[in-house]
Amino acid sequence: MRATFIVNEIGIGLRRNLTMTVAMIVTTAVSLGFLGTAVLFNQQVSVMKDFWYDKVEVSIFLCGPDPAEGTAGSCAGGEVTQDQRDSISADLQKLPEVDKVYYESKQQAFIHFKEQFKNSAIVDNVTPDQMPESYRVKLSDPQEFPIIASAFAGRPGVDEVQDQKALLEKFFKVLNWVQWFATGLALLMILVSVTLIVNTIRVAAFSRRRETGIMKLVGASNFSIQLPFLLEGAISGLLGAVLASGSFVLIKSVLVDKLLAPNFPIARFIGWDAVWLSSGIVVVAGVALAALASFFALFKYLRV
Amino acid sequence: MIRLQNVSKIYPNQTRPALNDVSVEIGKGEFVFLVGQSGSGKSTFLRLVLKEERATSGEVHVAGKDLARLSSWKVPALRRQVGTVFQDFRLLPNKTVSENVAFALEVIGRPRQQILKVVPEVLDLVGLKGKERRRPDELSGGEQQRVAIARAFVNRPMILIADEPTGNLDPLTSVGIMRLLDRINRTGTTVVMATHDDDIVDQMRRRVIELESGRLVRDQSRGVYGYSH
Numbered sequence: 001m002r003a004t005f006i007v008n009e010i011g012i013g014l015r016r017n018l019t020m021t022v023a024m025i026v027t028t029a030v031s032l033g034f035l036g037t038a039v040l041f042n043q044q045v046s047v048m049k050d051f052w053y054d055k056v057e058v059s060i061f062l063c064g065p066d067p068a069e070g071t072a073g074s075c076a077g078g079e080v081t082q083d084q085r086d087s088i089s090a091d092l093q094k095l096p097e098v099d100k101v102y103y104e105s106k107q108q109a110f111i112h113f114k115e116q117f118k119n120s121a122i123v124d125n126v127t128p129d130q131m132p133e134s135y136r137v138k139l140s141d142p143q144e145f146p147i148i149a150s151a152f153a154g155r156p157g158v159d160e161v162q163d164q165k166a167l168l169e170k171f172f173k174v175l176n177w178v179q180w181f182a183t184g185l186a187l188l189m190i191l192v193s194v195t196l197i198v199n200t201i202r203v204a205a206f207s208r209r210r211e212t213g214i215m216k217l218v219g220a221s222n223f224s225i226q227l228p229f230l231l232e233g234a235i236s237g238l239l240g241a242v243l244a245s246g247s248f249v250l251i252k253s254v255l256v257d258k259l260l261a262p263n264f265p266i267a268r269f270i271g272w273d274a275v276w277l278s279s280g281i282v283v284v285a286g287v288a289l290a291a292l293a294s295f296f297a298l299f300k301y302l303r304v
Numbered sequence: 305m306i307r308l309q310n311v312s313k314i315y316p317n318q319t320r321p322a323l324n325d326v327s328v329e330i331g332k333g334e335f336v337f338l339v340g341q342s343g344s345g346k347s348t349f350l351r352l353v354l355k356e357e358r359a360t361s362g363e364v365h366v367a368g369k370d371l372a373r374l375s376s377w378k379v380p381a382l383r384r385q386v387g388t389v390f391q392d393f394r395l396l397p398n399k400t401v402s403e404n405v406a407f408a409l410e411v412i413g414r415p416r417q418q419i420l421k422v423v424p425e426v427l428d429l430v431g432l433k434g435k436e437r438r439r440p441d442e443l444s445g446g447e448q449q450r451v452a453i454a455r456a457f458v459n460r461p462m463i464l465i466a467d468e469p470t471g472n473l474d475p476l477t478s479v480g481i482m483r484l485l486d487r488i489n490r491t492g493t494t495v496v497m498a499t500h501d502d503d504i505v506d507q508m509r510r511r512v513i514e515l516e517s518g519r520l521v522r523d524q525s526r527g528v529y530g531y532s533h
Contacts, residue, residue, distance in 0.1 A: 005410045211407075214394060217354075218459065219384035220411035222377070 009211075009228045010235065013204050020200045021236060027196050028240025031189030032286050033247050036278035038182040040248060043274035045175050051268040056164040058148050060088065060135040063159045074154045080133070084157030092137060097147055100138040106131045132159065190289065197236065197293040201229055205298055230294045237290025238283065245279035305463060305494045306330040306353055311362030313348050313518075321360070322348040324518040330496065332462070335489045337505050338498040339529055340515035346498040349515065350465050353496070354386060355379050367462055384412060387456030387464045387493075391471035393448045395440040401427065401451050402436040408455045422458055430454040430484055446477035450484065457488055464488060466497040470504060478504060502529035 014021050062085065063075035092101045104112075110128035117123050137148060145163045153161045205212065215225045252275045261269050306329070313323040323345045330336050338346050351357040352364050355371050364371040367385050374382060395404050402423055409419045427436060430450040440448050449469055456464055466485065470478035482504055489495045499505060505512060505528060512527030513520065 002410065002413075002416060210394070210396060214396065214407065214455075215411045216380075217383065217388050217394075218408040218412060218455070219380040219382070221380045224411055224413070 024200045024236045025239045027193040029243035031193040032244035032282040034186035034189045036282045038186045039278040043270045058137040059162045061132045061159040080157035097144040099140040102136040104134050106133050194293045198297040201294045201297040233290040233294030234287050237286035241283040241286030244282045248275045305332045307365040309363040311359045314360045321518050326520045335495045335510045337512045344515040345518040385462045387461035389452050389456045389466040389469045391468035393452045405455045426454045426458045463494045505529040
């Protein structure tokens with residue numbers, strides 16, 4: 001069949017069921033929007049993981065003058081001595097898993113503390129002497145924490161070995177749940193829109209049963225009978241995907257660049273490459289799903 | 305051109321066969337009336353020839369092809385060689401006369417140049433010159449049937465099947481349609497026409513095949529509608 005003829009037929013088909021077509025495009029857009037947002041979210045989480053895991057350290061807090069309750073075991077000997085400090089430092093340097101070691105004195109800890117809580121009254125009640133001194137250990141692989149923990153926990157002069165990654169992991173666990181929820185919602189919405197596409201195409205096939213009946217009669221091939229319907233589905237899918245992609249551009253340019261990024265300088269956010277990736281995914285998914293749904297809808301209707 | 309050999313057709317969930325052991329051969333260029341009461345199996349006969357239905361037993365050959373062995377993707381090619389006309393015309397109401405005829409060529413992928421050339425020719429042949437731009441609802445029943453015949457014939461099929469083509473038309477208009485089918489037959493096209501119209505059958509004096517309860521009860525060259533008339 002000639003292209004202009006097919007385009008005409010598709011135009012007639014889409015216009016005939018305008019409200020259904022609009023509903024089909026909008027639900028496709030919304031469900032693909034969910035799908036793409038889930039992809040963007042996923043990308044954001046992995047950007048944050050890369051960014052923060054790169055910065056996490058293991059803190060080895062040393063015993064202070066008056067040890068906290070419950071940790072008295074290793075700090076029974078009172079405040080850490082210079083010998084203990086030196087041996088801990090030397091052992092840390094020897095470990096192959098250790099990338100870098102920083103020493104944070106009480107004074108430095110106090111400065112950091114004041115910075116972190118500068119708007120809080122708590123600062124006024126704290127003296128440098130109350131702050132714990134610590135070794136900040138940067139591991140070449142953040143997964144190696146247990147080695148450090150077993151080597152230094154309970155050692156004389158060491159109060160506590162703390163893994164910052166454990167704190168982050170709680171946070172990422174929550175994000176993981178949000179991610180699963182978003183993906184589940186996206187799949188549910190896709191199911192809804194596929195059902196709607198199947199129905200719309202069926203109605204279209206039914207309302208054009210005269211045409212298709214004549215096409216069969218005069219010997220049009222199955223393919224050329226189904227093609228206009230498949231393309232109708234695919235075009236709606238494409239339009240839905242384009243609308244959804246538009247929403248990703250908005251998310252990136254308004255939500256991320258204008259609202260989040262200036263207010264959370266400590267975090268890093270997705271770049272445009274993530275937007276293009278999700279747009280690509282939803283365009284392919286949208287067209288393929290719509291065409292498949294149309295094919296499925298026609299399977300029964302338009303047999304020879 | 306059309307050959308049925310011991311053909312029976314039993315529809316699902318029915319015990320009485322719609323066609324019962326029918327054997328008949330229709331040669332190239334013949335004009336055949338298929339007569340019989342409603343439910344005698346005329347429509348089933350035509351549906352088998354178009355491969356809209358499959359014979360339960362026996363062989364159906366159309367245009368040299370054994371339809372039982374014809375794979376479904378080759379069915380469109382078969383139907384391009386068999387033109388079909390119905391009692392209810394089956395025109396597209398939102399297309400003009402020309403577009404209705406052109407539609408049949410568009411959907412089988414004929415080039416634009418050819419369509420522009422043959423559509424006016426065939427409309428001239430069926431006597432609709434000057435009415436190309438009308439829509440079906442602006443035409444009389446006879447004119448609508450002429451459009452349908454033009455559409456069935458525009459592809460120059462070897463066989464033209466007409467299922468009660470005059471069923472909705474008055475006697476005078478029917479005569480015009482029969483003249484047209486006769487003219488098409490004279491171009492070498494085999495015409496098979498199922499009908500109830502005894503006047504037409506009696507006037508035309510062509511081969512008559514009569515079905516009764518699915519059985520072939522009469523096959524007569526230069527026949528009449530029935531002995532009772």
